[in-house]
Amino acid sequence: MDSEWVIDAQGLEKSYGSGASRFDALKGVSVQIAPGETVAIIGKSGSGKSTLMHLLALLDEPDRGTLQVAGKNAKSLSKRAINELRNKEFGFVFQQFFLTPNVSVLDNVILPLKIAGMGGKERRRRGMEVLEQLELADKAGSKATTLSGGQKQRVVIGRALVNAPRVIFADEPTGNLDTATGAVVEDILFDLNRSQGITLVIVTHDEELAARCDRQIYIRDGLVVSHTTSTHTGAHALIIGGAA
Amino acid sequence: MRTKDLVVTAISNTFRSKLRTTLTVLAIFVGAFTLTLTNAVGAGVSQYVDAQVGALGSPDVFIITQASDATAAGDGPVEYDAASSASVSSQQGPPGTTTKALTDADLQAIGDTAGIESVDPIRSVQPDYIEYESGTPYEFSINATSAVTTADLTAGAQLDGGATEAQLVLPDAFVTPLGFASADDAVGASVSIGITDILGAKHVVNATVVGVSLESLLAAGAGANDALIAELADAQSGGIDTAVTSYGVAVAHFDTALSTDAVTALKADLATAGYTASTIEDQLGAVQTVINGIVGVLNAFAVIALIAAAFGIINTLLMSVQERTREIGLMKAMGMSGGKVYTLFSLEAIVIGFLGSAIGAGVAIGLGSALSAVLSQGLLSGLPGLNILLFEPLSVAFVIGLVMLIAFLSGTLPAQRAARQNPIESLRYE
Incomplete structure (x- = not known):
């Protein structure tokens, strides 16, 4: 398999439940994502777009299909190796912030480093670096609950960024924000892509946000229905063979 | 996650829901307090009898x-x-x-x-x-x-x-x-x-x-x-x-x-x-047996109180796991292993157990020493040399250790539940 892809998924299938209540969330989806690319996965709720992201991010296992992450077959990886991969290579931004209340902004940001087992001093140094980058250094000591929505999402991005990941998975990153704040958060994400070459995989139903990505993958009823490539950037534009 | 980080995180998590933790700690406190006192009575009376045996003969x-x-x-x-x-x-x-x-x-x-x-x-x-x-x-x-x-x-x-x-x-x-x-x-x-x-x-x-x-x-x-x-x-x-x-x-x-x-x-x-x-032992054997019997019964009551407190710990931690479902899901998504999640919740149970037992034993020693002093001047002045409550460091440490063990065992069920959580299900949890 070509290792030019950071993620290479072929014929992914996933269903939940059994018998009459069986629900096929994905019916054979193939997706390839190159390093440094920005990809939007678009679809209505129930289309299977979140399930696809969970599979790509190794949060769940497909029923069928193969998945290569950074050249390694996900199936052959041990649980421990998968945990380490998620911890070191991936960053997550969810629609809900999932910030730990009553804990300082800095402590929220450095959670992945703490899980990785990094020492206290190094953790704080990295955390402060990221907070400065996101212009939140003055809030480092505040409790997460005292922040505004936009600030919270910036903390979440900081948390996704602190372990210097290769890929950031964002599930409706602006879903809970007003247009102006949402735009700021989008700018930060695309900035990171440009300046640090971090691959972005964004799950959304927001067409405007999707249009800012290099590539859009439309999902409906568990299948990829169409692929489009934005013309505004040339460098990462790739046309990927369809699905199912 | 490093062991030190796990311990620090467990301690700070314990204090997140202060009222709930306090109530659970109180329940354990009662058990540990009673157990420390009954042990002290046993030790005090035994020591007195030993001194009497010495007075009777070698x-x-x-x-x-x-x-x-x-x-x-x-x-x-x-x-x-x-x-x-x-x-x-x-x-x-x-x-x-x-x-x-x-x-x-x-x-x-x-x-x-x-x-x-x-x-x-x-x-x-x-x-x-x-x-x-x-x-x-x-x-x-x-x-x-x-x-x-x-x-x-x-x-x-x-x-x-x-x-x-x-x-x-x-x-x-x-x-x-x-x-x-x-x-x-x-x-x-x-x-x-x-x-x-x-x-x-x-x-x-x-x-x-x-x-x-x-x-x-x-x-x-x-x-x-x-x-x-x-x-x-x-x-x-x-x-x-x-x-x-x-x-x-x-x-x-x-x-x-x-x-x-x-x-x-x-x-x-x-x-x-x-x-x-x-x-001399033959002559005092019966006395010792009666004393040990009484202390045993008192200890049994204290252990019953501790068992009741154990259910309190289980309940508290189950609620905590429920409340923190998303947090657990997030930590697992970020690569925290089930084993570490288990350890984290077990440590929280042990911290609660330690708080309850240390405070319980401490208060028992403080109150008991005062009571002992008052009794030896008043009610028990006819028995010079009798220190009705004798707190031995080893038996106090044993009580604290026992309570922490009970707390750990109580934490097993909630900790297992937390460790088994599927990160995606947890993150979807409303």
Whole structure:
């Protein structure tokens, strides 16, 4: 398999439940994502777009299909190796912030480093670096609950960024924000892509946000229905063979 | 995640829901408090009994009497035998019971028994009074077995059995009446003991106070060494050799190296020879059993309280797992292993257990010490030397350890539930 892809998924299938209540969330989806690319996965709720992201991010296992992450077959990886991969290579931004209340902004940001087992001093140094980058250094000591929505999402991005990941998975990153704040958060994400070459995989139903990505993958009823490539950037534009 | 981070995180998580943690800690507190107190009562009473055992005699001592000559009804009168028929009043059985006296021949026989190192008859002397520097005389008695006992001293030293000088250990109740400023002041003083001989003549014997003892529950009277007892006995006999030497009780020392089984065998040997031998332990065994029984029942109540508290811990942690479903999901999504999640929640349970037990034990020690002090001045002042609540560091540590273990076991179920959570399901959780 070509290792030019950071993620290479072929014929992914996933269903939940059994018998009459069986629900096929994905019916054979193939997706390839190159390093440094920005990809939007678009679809209505129930289309299977979140399930696809969970599979790509190794949060769940497909029923069928193969998945290569950074050249390694996900199936052959041990649980421990998968945990380490998620911890070191991936960053997550969810629609809900999932910030730990009553804990300082800095402590929220450095959670992945703490899980990785990094020492206290190094953790704080990295955390402060990221907070400065996101212009939140003055809030480092505040409790997460005292922040505004936009600030919270910036903390979440900081948390996704602190372990210097290769890929950031964002599930409706602006879903809970007003247009102006949402735009700021989008700018930060695309900035990171440009300046640090971090691959972005964004799950959304927001067409405007999707249009800012290099590539859009439309999902409906568990299948990829169409692929489009934005013309505004040339460098990462790739046309990927369809699905199912 | 590093162990230190896990511990720090567990501690800070415990204080996130302060009211809930406080209530759970209170439940454990009650159990740990009770358990610490009941253990302390057990230790306090045991220590007191041990001190009393010391007052009664050393562990390597037999109290020997003739086997009681229970006359079976229908056997008719027993024929008189000049060599063995002398009876003396016995301390065993109902008041007035007599037992055959031990003669010098008996002492010789006992001394010759393998395993017995020495045997001494107990000679009882009945002094009339004690006085110091012509002050007020006070009625006074001497404990016949004091030569082989270890007194519970408040000042001075134990009796020297080998000394030729007449020595006395004074009960502390006599210190002030006799005109001494303090127990230390009494040590080294020479006192006069009055005694009446069998012909009615009065004699005075001088003795040196070498120590002052706490009054003992089981052995009353002052202590006197062999030299003093001999001097008093001589005075009491009025210079007349009573010809037949007979004693009610003898004290035999046996080899301290003997095992429990060997001691039992030795007792059996003496029984075959017609003597009843009992150690101090035998005489106090029943008392110890009753005390242990009472403490056991009290401990059982405390453990019941702890079991109730364990359900409190389970409940608290289950609620905590429920509340923190998303947080657990997030941590797992970020690569935290199920094992670490399990450890985190188990540690939270242990932290709760430690808080409850440490506070419980601490308050028990504080309150108990105060109560003990008040009781020893009031209700229990008749039992000097009794420290009703004795807090031993080891048993307090054991209680804390036990509670932490119970807490850990209670945390198992919630921790397992947390560890098994699927990160995606957890993140979807509303």
